[in-house]
Amino acid sequence: MNKANSLVIVGAQWGDEGKGKVIDYLAANADVVARFQGGDNAGHTVVYGANIFKLHHIPSGILYPECISILGNGMVVNPLVLVDELVELEKRGISTGNLWISSKAHLIMAYHQAYDQANEELLGENKIGTTGRGIGPAYADKALRRGLRAIDLTDINLFRSRLSKILPLQNHLLREAYGHSGYELNQLVEYYRPACERLSPMVTDTSIILAEKMAGAKKILFEGAQGALLDIDHGTYPFVTSSSTVAAAAGSGSGLGPQSLAGVLGVLKAYTTRVGEGPFPSEEKGEKGDQLREQGSEYGTTTGRPRRCGWFDAVIARYASRINGLTAMAITKLDVLSGLETINMAVAYECQGKTIKDFPSDITGLQQCKPVYEVFPGWDEDISHISSISNLPGAAKLYLEAIEEMAGVPIELISVGPDRSQTIVKPDSLLARWCVVG
Numbered sequence: 001m002n003k004a005n006s007l008v009i010v011g012a013q014w015g016d017e018g019k020g021k022v023i024d025y026l027a028a029n030a031d032v033v034a035r036f037q038g039g040d041n042a043g044h045t046v047v048y049g050a051n052i053f054k055l056h057h058i059p060s061g062i063l064y065p066e067c068i069s070i071l072g073n074g075m076v077v078n079p080l081v082l083v084d085e086l087v088e089l090e091k092r093g094i095s096t097g098n099l100w101i102s103s104k105a106h107l108i109m110a111y112h113q114a115y116d117q118a119n120e121e122l123l124g125e126n127k128i129g130t131t132g133r134g135i136g137p138a139y140a141d142k143a144l145r146r147g148l149r150a151i152d153l154t155d156i157n158l159f160r161s162r163l164s165k166i167l168p169l170q171n172h173l174l175r176e177a178y179g180h181s182g183y184e185l186n187q188l189v190e191y192y193r194p195a196c197e198r199l200s201p202m203v204t205d206t207s208i209i210l211a212e213k214m215a216g217a218k219k220i221l222f223e224g225a226q227g228a229l230l231d232i233d234h235g236t237y238p239f240v241t242s243s244s245t246v247a248a249a250a251g252s253g254s255g256l257g258p259q260s261l262a263g264v265l266g267v268l269k270a271y272t273t274r275v276g277e278g279p280f281p282s283e284e285k286g287e288k289g290d291q292l293r294e295q296g297s298e299y300g301t302t303t304g305r306p307r308r309c310g311w312f313d314a315v316i317a318r319y320a321s322r323i324n325g326l327t328a329m330a331i332t333k334l335d336v337l338s339g340l341e342t343i344n345m346a347v348a349y350e351c352q353g354k355t356i357k358d359f360p361s362d363i364t365g366l367q368q369c370k371p372v373y374e375v376f377p378g379w380d381e382d383i384s385h386i387s388s389i390s391n392l393p394g395a396a397k398l399y400l401e402a403i404e405e406m407a408g409v410p411i412e413l414i415s416v417g418p419d420r421s422q423t424i425v426k427p428d429s430l431l432a433r434w435c436v437v438g
Contacts (some may be wrong), residue, residue: 005219005262007434008247011227012266012320014236014274015245016300016307018332018415019267020044023060023223025413025423029435031218033061034070034210035225036253037243039108039138040081041131042225043300047418051092057082058089058099059223065095068213070206073104074243074253076138077150079195081108086198101199102206102255103151110191111170111183112137118178128239129276131303139242150203153196160189207255214260219434222250222261228320229274236363239278247324263430266326266409268317270334270399273307275300279366282346283310296336311344311373314406319359321409328430330413331403334396335422340378343399346371347406376402384417389424 007026011017024046027033040056046063047053053063057077061067071077086096112134119137120127130136141147146169152162164185171182213220224245229235231245243249247264251257271292274280284292289309292298298307320326337343348357349369360366379393386392392400392414404411412429416422425432 005217005434006214006222006260007220008222008224008250008261008264010224010245010247010264010266010324012268012324012326012329013227013272013313013316014229014280015042015225015227016273016275016298017227017267017269018330019224020046020055020060021332021415021418021420021423022265022267022330022413023221024048024063025420026221026431026434027059027061027064027067029219030061030064030067030221032068032070032210032213032220033059033223034072034206034220034254035059035075035223036072036250037074037245038225038241039076039133039135040078041133041135041241044225045418048420053089053092053094056085058085061221061223062089062096062099063094065098067098068209069099070209070254071099071101071105072206072254073102074249075102075105076108076135076142076243077101077105078108078133079153079192079199083195083198099202100204100206100209101150101202103149103154103203104255105150106138106142107148107150107152108134108138109148110188111167111174112141114174114180115178118174118180122178127277129278136242150199154200154203156189156193156196159192159196160185163188205255210254210256210260214256222254224250228266228324229316231323234323236278236366238363239276247326263327264325265328265330265412265431266320266324267330267332268312268320269332270312270337271296272310272313272316273298275303275305275307279363279369280308280310281315281349281366281369282313282344282371283308288340291340292336295339296333311346311371312403313346313371314403315346315349315357315359317403317407317409318357321407326407326409328412329403329407329409330415331400331411332415334400334414335382335384335416337378337396337399338383339380343376343378344371344373345376345399345402345406347374348372374402384422386416387424389414389426
């Protein structure tokens with residue numbers, strides 16, 4: 001097996017780092033893009049020219065007709081939302097003929113969404129801040145061994161049979177715990193019948209496709225959703241998503257072993273954002289935070305919710321590097337910082353009278369942390385047109401060098417705007433070699 005051309009792309013903050021653009025840029029030279037976790041709670045925005053695409057399930061590689069796009073076994077898929085996504089892409093002239101769904105991916109059903117929304121309402125001020133799309137309940141049913149899988153979409157009678165065994169318990173839980181009226185079997189089957197018919201031809205053992213392409217030395221991108229700080233194990237639990245978002249999940253979530261994974265690219269914004277509840281040490285709640293939000297158009301792709309904004313956190317960057325094994329970083333939205341007189345970077349935390357440089361392992365400790373900032377000079381120049389690192393303002397280069405030093409990982413890609421063309425790749429880097437066709 002030849003892993004030399006494989007590259008895992010993960011978020012290295014709380015999600016929303018701009019992975020969609022980075023993956024889209026690199027997918028131009030990829031043979032396969034495989035998504036390995038999460039569901040339609042993810043939102044990847046891709047911009048080129050006047051075209052804006054907001055993807056939820058589907059990997060960013062879908063915009064290149066020769067590239068194979070895969071929804072891996074580690075994902076949870078909402079069949080109805082996926083069909084809508086396919087229809088919208090096809091209306092805009094995008095071919096979906098190269099999209100494949102792992103037969104082992106689990107399904108998000110209507111009752112999962114009902115659970116999710118009712119549970120958040122029940123939690124009140126202690127809510128997690130989920131998207132309400134049923135992601136957590138679908139993963140819970142997977143672990144409880146009572147989930148439906150994509151293979152069940154391939155035959156409507158199989159779908160009915162599997163659902164008939166699961167639905168009575170789901171209805172009981174909904175009625176007893178949440179006062180929900182529940183669902184009727186025949187109505188639910190008919191509700192999903194069009195999705196079964198539409199998606200059935202796409203369902204296959206995608207791990208075979210990946211293994212064959214890897215054996216043929218084809219270029220494979222493994223696409224992660226959310227970010228390292230939302231990982232079910234390593235994130236700010238319980239304010240996390242319900243799957244493993246780190247690079248190690250790329251193998252298990254796509255059906256390949258860990259030896260299949262070569263480089264790991266961590267995507268980070270030049271500042272930090274998060275959506276939902278939970279601690280955020282470098283959050284800027286004043287005028288500067290509002291400025292970052294407006295200049296960066298920081299509103300959720302999936303939910304439209306305003307993102308909480310703050311300064312770049314080097315403690316998080318070091319932590320994300322360690323738990324992902326990052327070999328390189330991509331820094332996005334550097335252009336958003338243009339015009340700031342000074343720029344803060346959290347280089348450590350002050351916690352109970354002590355200065356710490358490692359990310360706390362428990363939520364209580366993190367909630368008590370205050371950022372220790374190093375202040376950098378800003379720059380006034382519009383950098384959105386710059387195409388090489390050498391032409392960036394001196395203050396911008398100084399800021400990027402500090403990020404590299406603090407994280408201990410080289411920066412190989414810099415985004416200076418939302419369009420594909422507004423991307424700088426470091427010469428003679430792994431990514432520069434990836435971008436060479438052939």
